Amino acid sequence: MLSFESDYTEGAHPAILEKFIETNMDQQSGYGVDVYSESARKKIAKACGKEDADIYFITGGTQTNQLVIDTMLKPYEGVVAAVTGHVAAHEAGAIEYTGHKVLTVPQYLGKLKASDVKELVDTFYNDANHEHMVFPGMVYISHPTEYGTLYTKEELKEISDVCHAYNLPLFLDGARLGYGLMSYDTDVTLEDIAELTDVFYIGGTKVGALCGEAVVFTKNNTPAHFVNLIKKHGALLAKGRLNGVQFDVLFTDDLYFKISRHAIDMAEKLKTIFKEKGYEFYIDSPTNQQFFIIDNKKLEELEKHVRYGFWEKYDDTHTVVRFATSWATTEESIEKLKELL
Amino acid sequence: MLSFESDYTEGAHPAILEKFIETNMDQQSGYGVDVYSESARKKIAKACGKEDADIYFITGGTQTNQLVIDTMLKPYEGVVAAVTGHVAAHEAGAIEYTGHKVLTVPQYLGKLKASDVKELVDTFYNDANHEHMVFPGMVYISHPTEYGTLYTKEELKEISDVCHAYNLPLFLDGARLGYGLMSYDTDVTLEDIAELTDVFYIGGTKVGALCGEAVVFTKNNTPAHFVNLIKKHGALLAKGRLNGVQFDVLFTDDLYFKISRHAIDMAEKLKTIFKEKGYEFYIDSPTNQQFFIIDNKKLEELEKHVRYGFWEKYDDTHTVVRFATSWATTEESIEKLKELL
């Protein structure tokens, strides 16, 4: 059975497992002060072009979004996101659990627009009753988005400019950041992101790690006593080495970028195959998630041999499905898929 | 440099790492429905003597305590714990973060007494104003306790009886459960715990895993939509296999118990050495954590060669320190420590 169900179906990149074995019996202190975490932090800071970036490793994506948003917002503030943003729709209310509202703006292929953010903020401050409403307190974007789409550098810059004009921190969710940075069709670099955002995270779980996201505070703006707040959120690992070792490996010899590029190469092959076979694209995604509109009968046949992600009903006879590649996708599986189609 | 600083200074038991490698490229669905998690659940249920136990894997201890307490309590309830209980003192307010108060009873070498719980509950219901106070809603104990001490089966039964007489779920924090069960000096089995408690967890992080705690609901009493609540708390791993594989290995061929027994064997050797050398015991602990009262000058000398846990100031010239053994402690390190002392 082939699977393109998601980008988290396999374990970890083999180099990570090797490093686990190599370092296993080293005795290290807990809670993130081990040498591997320390080394990983330095490598990531360097890759970001920000030697003074402040970096923390958190285990999962929802937890990271919940933690960063809760600790960056003031009590009277909410977070602005696209209506399709992960924090707006698919986090089981994890943001609201922290007492903060998600304020939504329209989405365009999963992206939000700087002008819409500006309008939301202007409307808010022009409302005579705005003290009775939730203050816009930060802006959340993901890159790639839920639809696999990417912001251009110019778009990021516009959003960043609006944010900073209104003193709103810009938070970029990079759960699939590697696949965004290594797209054939992007002008955005890791340095750009470190420059244009106030805090972002580099996803590990979906890019070669068993778990782990690296949160990067780029502007000497880490919330006070952040380790305490991580603990209060239930998110502090005793064995910080678990995340530390993984990110140390991923940021050694550009492994993170190389394996991300591999996923993109596989995705482009997959796109070519679907195109050649005459399938209709739901969105033209430049990253590792590809969305197709498939006839339900065909799909019935297909799902005997391949697992994919159900996305949404398209019409009574068609369905939108997602095929995801990853660092672990093999050329062989792409070939097999080609035969199947 | 020797280290007896804690029981989470090394990585994972080698058998776990081997299994990671062996299973690495299997494609599995996320969020805990992978075959390894499923297998681990069955093995743990069997070890508990409760085929219908409902089991979930959570990444860390604070998170588990926070999640179980929040989801088992009703909104008008708090959790009863010993004044030294981990949730009362060392969780950075993670319980209160969920909106629930920790109600404390006295501690006796880290343990609470059934009679004190009964008195707290009776006093509460006898108070004419109790609708203005926090209802006692569950009882939290840890086994071993913060001081490495253990409840006897009789004590557990008494606590369980009081809890059930008052309809209070009993929650047992087993962050170091293996070391409790394998103590030379206990009559409590895993089956007993499954029988006498309403929910408990089997600690992985401190007993051979890189991370992970297995929460066991023993009475068909899992909170409704628990997976949603795990997600809402930010505690749902995308790659559920990370915890699943680890617990599957730990509960294969009694590995969990064997490595716990090793730690106990090492702790007993360590106790013998300290006793022979004339050190004063702060507490007579039957598990893997040992507490000594050491002269500060001696300590200054010692800490050049060995790392230990600072516990608390004893008097102006002495300190209470903790030495912990674990599944990873070697005979060799015990011998070296003997020479040092």
Add this chain to the structure above:
Amino acid sequence: MLSFESDYTEGAHPAILEKFIETNMDQQSGYGVDVYSESARKKIAKACGKEDADIYFITGGTQTNQLVIDTMLKPYEGVVAAVTGHVAAHEAGAIEYTGHKVLTVPQYLGKLKASDVKELVDTFYNDANHEHMVFPGMVYISHPTEYGTLYTKEELKEISDVCHAYNLPLFLDGARLGYGLMSYDTDVTLEDIAELTDVFYIGGTKVGALCGEAVVFTKNNTPAHFVNLIKKHGALLAKGRLNGVQFDVLFTDDLYFKISRHAIDMAEKLKTIFKEKGYEFYIDSPTNQQFFIIDNKKLEELEKHVRYGFWEKYDDTHTVVRFATSWATTEESIEKLKELL
């Protein structure tokens, strides 16, 4: 200076103040068990046609919405509301503060549609990933709405039917309920509301009281230990008589309905005047709030003599404004307004 700024610009109906004086030195127990609260409860239950209705007095509207929604929802649930619903837009995040999301459906002159609620719920349960999303847990409507509009009995019945088909409690915010019930253009009675909803409140603050809202649980469905939860929310008055006396007066000899009808009579006169003077109506509201589109120059002139509520910018040269009547509006002030226009 005339004022039609809102329906809470004056104090209380004189009969309430008289009763305060009359009852002032009676010694009564606190926290809502005084004889006035008890009497008010019985009168309200009778007016609702539900002798077994369970009734609590809360001081303000936001507090009531926050309390009812938080205590009726389960932890994995959110509340469904129109996108313009008060809890969605104008409560400073008070709902999210309790950890619950507001799930929005479209609005039609401030009202939501049963079919949209049904679609939201169906879509939710059809989503394979719905365990990762917020469950729809209750439906919130207000009557009158933010725009002064009213549901017909048929519409209420449809909403109620959808709610009960999906086991969702229906909550009706009646901050201005009197003005809704006494509209010339409604077929909905208090008994209907008690029958069709699961919980609702009768607004006092905006209908003749100094403060106070009467929450009515209609289906023997009061959350357990509700008084404790009121206290936990900081909403339990020591002198429960403050609300009790007010509602006892309002529900004696139909005072609540009579003064509401007066406000409607005044609103209808006001509408006639604006119509005669050729003003454009923004919405054709059948209750005490009237919305007009006024030329900004005219408005500049007007605001020298009369206070009104700013609603929103209409276009570059026009503004939407709100004129509200209340139990306290005098014929004389209507006449003066006529002269001014």
Add this chain to the structure above:
Amino acid sequence: MLSFESDYTEGAHPAILEKFIETNMDQQSGYGVDVYSESARKKIAKACGKEDADIYFITGGTQTNQLVIDTMLKPYEGVVAAVTGHVAAHEAGAIEYTGHKVLTVPQYLGKLKASDVKELVDTFYNDANHEHMVFPGMVYISHPTEYGTLYTKEELKEISDVCHAYNLPLFLDGARLGYGLMSYDTDVTLEDIAELTDVFYIGGTKVGALCGEAVVFTKNNTPAHFVNLIKKHGALLAKGRLNGVQFDVLFTDDLYFKISRHAIDMAEKLKTIFKEKGYEFYIDSPTNQQFFIIDNKKLEELEKHVRYGFWEKYDDTHTVVRFATSWATTEESIEKLKELL
């Protein structure tokens, strides 16, 4: 039936009701910007000797404690209180509901000691693991305390000094402040309190008002967007005049102080009677709450004629009871009580 059950059994001081009538039809804007609130603020600031004090009116005591503590604490902080402090024991978990822990120190007749606060803070910062614990973030005291006792000016100064040495705001709960200030046995003035604390409140509910507490921020330290936070807590009254009028009256011509003194005069008479009749005092309280140890048989007889507050069981044959006087206690009722005893 006589009642000394509590100090909130009657309505409001008649002068307040008269003012309600006098001002009733004045049209005022809502949410605390009415002329009465404004006037009350000025009078209170003047009485405090702090013209720049920032003052807000909140409806009840629990709400005020919850709001002030939540908004003054940082997310990693808890509030320090005596183990018998109202926020520690009798608020139904309202503080924990906001996500903050109450850290307790010993009580001495209801009071806490500066030295205990200092020790708690020192112990905290000396603990190597304090980042895993709740930071002490403010100190809560009440004056009078739960037991009717009072701090001396020297004691207040010591507490204030420790607080400021450690940068902890000092919060004084003055639910019964008038009775404390007018005690025969105090050297503490309202100006002292304004000087020595960072925030405190002047209780209205128990001192002549129907409801209302005046929160005074004394050091230009009001939390940002405090009105929004009041609303988010569900604590913002639409008709702010309700509290405004009451405090305006109470702070006109020293009414607040005069009626408080009356309660103290009555309490002293009551003490004399009990002393003469040979009753045992549980505590020697200098304020309006008096605590006696009474034989249960005697009590049985007594409660046929007089209502009192049950405090706690003393031993198998005696009970501690509370008799409270207030602004509303008459000489006549004291005389009747004398006859009864």
